[in-house]
Amino acid sequence: MANPLLGVRVTTATLREVPRMEAAAEIARRRARELGRPVLVSVTTQVGLRDPLALFARGAGVTHNRFFWSVPAANFEITGLGAAWSFTPPLSTDRFAASAEAWRQLMAEAVIDADRDLPVQGPLAVAGFRFDPDHPPSELWRDYPHALLLVPRLLIVRHGDVTTLTVNGMVDAQSSTLALGAAAARRLQALIGLPWRPNRPPLDVQVDVSLDPDVWKAIVADAVTDLRAGMLEKVVLARAMRLRGPEPFDTAATLDTLRRDYPHTFIFAVARGGRTFLGASPERLVSLRNGDVAASALAGSAPRGKTPEEDAALASALLQSEKDRAEHAFVVQMIRAALTDYCDAVQAPELPTIMQVRNVQHLFTPITARIRPGYDIFDLVQRLHPTPAVGGKPGPAALAWIRAREQLDRGWYAAPVGWVDARGDGEFAVALRSALIGRREATLFAGCGIVAASDPERELAETRIKLRAMLGALGVGDEMIG
Ligand SMILES: C=C(O[C@@H]1C=C(C(=O)O)C=C[C@H]1O)C(=O)O
Numbered sequence: 068m069a070n071p072l073l074g075v076r077v078t079t080a081t082l083r084e085v086p087r088m089e090a091a092a093e094i095a096r097r098r099a100r101e102l103g104r105p106v107l108v109s110v111t112t113q114v115g116l117r118d119p120l121a122l123f124a125r126g127a128g129v130t131h132n133r134f135f136w137s138v139p140a141a142n143f144e145i146t147g148l149g150a151a152w153s154f155t156p157p158l159s160t161d162r163f164a165a166s167a168e169a170w171r172q173l174m175a176e177a178v179i180d181a182d183r184d185l186p187v188q189g190p191l192a193v194a195g196f197r198f199d200p201d202h203p204p205s206e207l208w209r210d211y212p213h214a215l216l217l218v219p220r221l222l223i224v225r226h227g228d229v230t231t232l233t234v235n236g237m238v239d240a241q242s243s244t245l246a247l248g249a250a251a252a253r254r255l256q257a258l259i260g261l262p263w264r265p266n267r268p269p270l271d272v273q274v275d276v277s278l279d280p281d282v283w284k285a286i287v288a289d290a291v292t293d294l295r296a297g298m299l300e301k302v303v304l305a306r307a308m309r310l311r312g313p314e315p316f317d318t319a320a321t322l323d324t325l326r327r328d329y330p331h332t333f334i335f336a337v338a339r340g341g342r343t344f345l346g347a348s349p350e351r352l353v354s355l356r357n358g359d360v361a362a363s364a365l366a367g368s369a370p371r372g373k374t375p376e377e378d379a380a381l382a383s384a385l386l387q388s389e390k391d392r393a394e395h396a397f398v399v400q401m402i403r404a405a406l407t408d409y410c411d412a413v414q415a416p417e418l419p420t421i422m423q424v425r426n427v428q429h430l431f432t433p434i435t436a437r438i439r440p441g442y443d444i445f446d447l448v449q450r451l452h453p454t455p456a457v458g459g460k461p462g463p464a465a466l467a468w469i470r471a472r473e474q475l476d477r478g479w480y481a482a483p484v485g486w487v488d489a490r491g492d493g494e495f496a497v498a499l500r501s502a503l504i505g506r507r508e509a510t511l512f513a514g515c516g517i518v519a520a521s522d523p524e525r526e527l528a529e530t531r532i533k534l535r536a537m538l539g540a541l542g543v544g545d546e547m548i549g
């Protein structure tokens with residue numbers, strides 16, 4: 068029965084779990100005393116909550132650290148609020164190996180009280196990375212470090228009809244274990260009480276400053292010259308577009324639109340400081356579940372048709388386009404080779420198929436494998452990032468070209484973003500079709516795979532198509548795209 072004071076089942080359930088939290092925290096306190104360092108305590112309980120996005124929205128006034136993840140096709144959503152623990156390795160280290168090690172140690176010492184059958188195990192960590200740790204960071208991305216692992220204080224995971232709430236906290240030898248459960252219940256009570264109705268996007272958003280499209284085309288033309296000279300085989304070049312709104316952008320409403328209009332993408336949001344990096348990426352970098360690895364090659368693009376006939380004609384032209392098939396093949400080859408280093412049974416179909424989302428269609432090749440013992444998801448991310456879908460070929464030369472010529476701090480754009488759980492299972496998307504949103508301004512990103520056969524004008528048009536997803540969700544019509 069609903070607690071009349073709190074009026075919401077989730078909070079009643081949480082209150083009932085307070086003794087469980089206190090018991091777990093007491094074990095953690097003893098462990099912390101023995102180890103001489105704080106220990107993570109994490110308690111998961113089922114709750115009757117339907118929409119994790121509502122808690123993401125309501126959390127805005129409560130914490131600067133918020134995370135949202137939605138895979139509509141898998142009926143799977145996560146909201147994370149606050150930060151119980153976070154980790155950024157020193158710049159000089161291998162950021163993926165250091166993250167793996169920090170996560171392994173935190174999990175080895177953690178006190179976890181969760182049902183083993185739940186789809187996601189206990190205290191997952193949100194994970195994000197800069198595209199290029201060697202590119203000097205700009206002010207825009209100041210709150211998005213080269214690597215970040217973060218365990219939210221409150222975690223809401225919905226898989227189908229089952230929703231769980233996980234309360235996480237760091238406990239040291241002096242912690243009052245009584246405080247932990249009660250504080251979590253209080254925090255939730257406050258969140259549940261706040262209303263949320265998505266705002267419609269503002270109508271007169273201004274396209275503010277962005278790199279002059281002619282300058283961008285000139286950079287693409289230079290790349291084509293170098294590609295034709297054989298210095299590179301492929302390089303992915305991106306550009307940014309700045310928007311200014313008459314009133315603050317509503318990031319939760321934007322996510323709500325994206326999950327409705329782009330059900331076959333990975334919808335993500337990482338809010339830090341006063342900004343939110345969010346997007347709807349059609350591209351999975353890698354997922355790991357019970358040893359099963361899934362990756363995807365996505366490269367080669369065409370617009371959607373206005374009629375079913377035009378749509379099918381564009382799809383079949385894309386399947387036959389030598390230029391797009393070349394862009395795509397580099398990605399398949401590289402992912403196959405990367406996975407072969409750490410996996411068995413690497414499998415991919417011979418030929419790409421078409422993946423369609425609302426604004427664009429792509430050549431798509433799914434790749435599966437079995438991870439070998441001794442490797443983890445961070446190994447896979449390190450080996451895969453950046454694929455030639457966002458970097459190029461050869462990888463190091465393409466990265467150097469991008470760093471020297473692109474005139475853009477990509478920040479977390481085109482980089483791995485996702486989560487890892489206590490078992491080491493997890494999922495990473497390539498953070499494409501994305502924007503970094505401040506209060507009244509937003510910076511949108513889109514790029515294209517440039518190959519020897521590329522035409523700068525057509526590549527510019529391709530970035531416009533890719534920008535459309537975020538522009539639409541932010542309330543900007545096609546006619547305003549410069
Ligand atoms: C770089 C982006 O997308 C990548 C480039 C593609 C292409 O050039 O055809 C297609 C999908 C992605 O691999 C982006 O969306 O910003």
Ligand SMILES: [Mg+2]
Nearest residue numbers: 367368515516
């Ligand atoms: Mg392309």
